[in-house]
Amino acid sequence: MSKVSYIFLLCLCFLALGLCNGGELRKNFYRTSCPQAEQIVRDITRKNVATNAALPAKLLRMHFHDCFVRGCDGSVLIDSTANNTAEKDAIPNRSLAGFDVIDEIKTQLEKTCPGKVSCADIVALSARDSVSVQFNKTMWEVLTGRRDGKISRASEALADIPSPFSNFTILRQSFANKSLTVKDLVVLSGAHTIGVGHCNFFNNRLYNFTGKGDADPSLNATYAATLRSECRNLSDNTTTVEMDPGSSLTFDNHYFPTLKLQQGLFQSDAALLTNNVANGIVNEMLGSAKFFTEFGQSMKRMGAIGVLTGNAGEIRKKCSVVN
Numbered sequence: 001m002s003k004v005s006y007i008f009l010l011c012l013c014f015l016a017l018g019l020c021n022g023g024e025l026r027k028n029f030y031r032t033s034c035p036q037a038e039q040i041v042r043d044i045t046r047k048n049v050a051t052n053a054a055l056p057a058k059l060l061r062m063h064f065h066d067c068f069v070r071g072c073d074g075s076v077l078i079d080s081t082a083n084n085t086a087e088k089d090a091i092p093n094r095s096l097a098g099f100d101v102i103d104e105i106k107t108q109l110e111k112t113c114p115g116k117v118s119c120a121d122i123v124a125l126s127a128r129d130s131v132s133v134q135f136n137k138t139m140w141e142v143l144t145g146r147r148d149g150k151i152s153r154a155s156e157a158l159a160d161i162p163s164p165f166s167n168f169t170i171l172r173q174s175f176a177n178k179s180l181t182v183k184d185l186v187v188l189s190g191a192h193t194i195g196v197g198h199c200n201f202f203n204n205r206l207y208n209f210t211g212k213g214d215a216d217p218s219l220n221a222t223y224a225a226t227l228r229s230e231c232r233n234l235s236d237n238t239t240t241v242e243m244d245p246g247s248s249l250t251f252d253n254h255y256f257p258t259l260k261l262q263q264g265l266f267q268s269d270a271a272l273l274t275n276n277v278a279n280g281i282v283n284e285m286l287g288s289a290k291f292f293t294e295f296g297q298s299m300k301r302m303g304a305i306g307v308l309t310g311n312a313g314e315i316r317k318k319c320s321v322v323n
């Protein structure tokens with residue numbers, strides 16, 4: 001076989017892989033089956049954000065947790081049963097919220113077009129729409145046509161969702177496991193420009209980093225002192241702090257300049273400065289327009305992880321239980 005035709009075949013293989021990996025998602029999948037679907041998601045999401053400014057952070061993180069465990073298949077929404085401890089009840093689920101909003105949207109969609117719109121698509125769309133409210137425009141494209149999975153296991157959430165104590169090697173590996181690049185890792189970490197973190201996810205950096213009652217030297221000392229005044233002791237697992245102090249309700253690119261001042265909250269944030277390639281991408285994201293564009297593209301890739309399409313899975317009737 002000639003070199004050229006070999007390369008051609010190789011490209012075909014990659015194309016085919018691309019198809020299995022979310023290529024079957026489409027723009028406006030519900031155009032004929034439920035034309036009002038995207039509008040209904042947007043309206044109910046906007047209504048809820050209007051009374052709960054913390055919601056975009058909840059829905060964005062929910063989408064991330066959904067996609068990293070079994071693909072974006074709505075498995076994060078399933079309740080545990082007598083037989084099964086679901087993702088929701090895994091340790092990294094702490095403070096996952098917004099389930100009531102997903103249910104409100106689903107209830108309306110089931111009235112308008114029963115059995116058509118997947119819970120997985122609702123999660124992807126409402127994450128986008130909630131972040132978009134402050135801009136009054138659609139911030140990134142969400143392809144649709146995901147179907148819902150039937151399995152949700154707490155153990156898988158523990159294994160697949162990166163821990164805030166991870167170093168760069170582990171983070172890169174955990175994203176690579178989902179076919180995401182170092183660029184995706186850095187760009188998507190910028191989601192920490194909104195929302196809050198519980199003290200117990202970074203307390204070790206304030207009080208006992210190496211077991212000698214010391215602080216993490218890679219954490220800004222001034223900032224560490226501020227954090228110690230909020231998180232009073234090592235066992236505090238109830239207090240939360242803003243991840244992007246002062247603008248934790250605003251989606252902007254502050255995460256990156258803050259990171260450069262060594263004020264990333266988690267070890268997993270600080271870790272992005274420990275690798276040359278990642279650090280270079282952090283520098284690029286100091287431009288806010290660049291960040292918004294890249295964030296949309298990485299969200300699209302994240303939203304395609306392991307999706308079920310065609311006849312796979314099901315369209316759940318109620319998002320918290322399999323049919």
Ligand code: HEM
Nearest residue numbers: 057060061064094095162163164188191195196197198268
């Ligand atoms: C790179 C690996 C990541 C790690 C280790 C990580 C870890 C965490 C942790 C520990 C929290 C705090 C949860 C709490 O205390 O309640 C958090 C919050 C959050 N994460 Fe991440 N995360 C990562 C990536 C992402 C990605 C890719 C997204 C979305 C695209 C995301 C979106 C969020 C949001 C919006 C919050 C705030 C949630 C709230 O306010 O309730 N994170 N993350």
Ligand SMILES: *[C@@H]1O[C@H](CO)[C@@H](O)[C@H](O)[C@H]1NC(C)=O
Nearest residue numbers: 079080081082083084085322
């Ligand atoms: C638990 O598992 C058994 C056998 O696998 C099944 O018959 C039963 O319906 C399950 N119960 C629930 C609540 O899912």
Ligand SMILES: *[C@@H]1O[C@H](CO)[C@@H](O)[C@H](O)[C@H]1NC(C)=O
Nearest residue numbers: 088089090091093094096097
């Ligand atoms: C998270 O899991 C704990 C048990 O580990 C459970 O009590 C809690 O209700 C879960 N949170 C959500 C939002 O489901």
Ligand SMILES: *[C@@H]1O[C@H](CO)[C@@H](O)[C@H](O)[C@H]1NC(C)=O
Nearest residue numbers: 046132133134135136137138
């Ligand atoms: C938001 O955008 C819509 C249409 O794009 C426009 O009609 C509306 O006035 C805008 N609202 C605000 C508050 O700017």
Ligand SMILES: *[C@@H]1O[C@H](CO)[C@@H](O)[C@H](O)[C@H]1NC(C)=O
Nearest residue numbers: 165166167168169170171274
């Ligand atoms: C990263 O963390 C893993 C697991 O804790 C550890 O095995 C590895 O040695 C660490 N790598 C570096 C470069 O610190």
Ligand SMILES: *[C@@H]1O[C@H](CO)[C@@H](O)[C@H](O)[C@H]1NC(C)=O
Nearest residue numbers: 159160170171173174175177
């Ligand atoms: C990546 O996936 C492999 C194979 O499933 C697994 O053994 C490994 O623990 C995963 N690594 C991370 C960091 O998630």
Ligand SMILES: *[C@@H]1O[C@H](CO)[C@@H](O)[C@H](O)[C@H]1NC(C)=O
Nearest residue numbers: 207208209210211212213234
């Ligand atoms: C700090 O860590 C060391 C070693 O793990 C432990 O012996 C010590 O009790 C810790 N200090 C506090 C205040 O928890």
Ligand SMILES: *[C@@H]1O[C@H](CO)[C@@H](O)[C@H](O)[C@H]1NC(C)=O
Nearest residue numbers: 232233234235236237238239
């Ligand atoms: C640690 O801080 C929390 C929250 O401020 C408080 O409820 C708890 O009593 C403190 N525990 C200790 C051992 O000081």
Ligand SMILES: *[C@@H]1O[C@H](CO)[C@@H](O)[C@H](O)[C@H]1NC(C)=O
Nearest residue numbers: 091094095200235236237238
């Ligand atoms: C917080 O810590 C207390 C005491 O260490 C523990 O009993 C409780 O289960 C913890 N809560 C959570 C949500 O982890």
Ligand SMILES: *[C@@H]1O[C@H](CO)[C@@H](O)[C@H](O)[C@H]1NC(C)=O
Nearest residue numbers: 220221222223260261262263
């Ligand atoms: C630590 O933060 C302060 C602002 O709070 C900043 O002036 C300083 O440059 C930062 N230090 C480092 C090493 O980035």
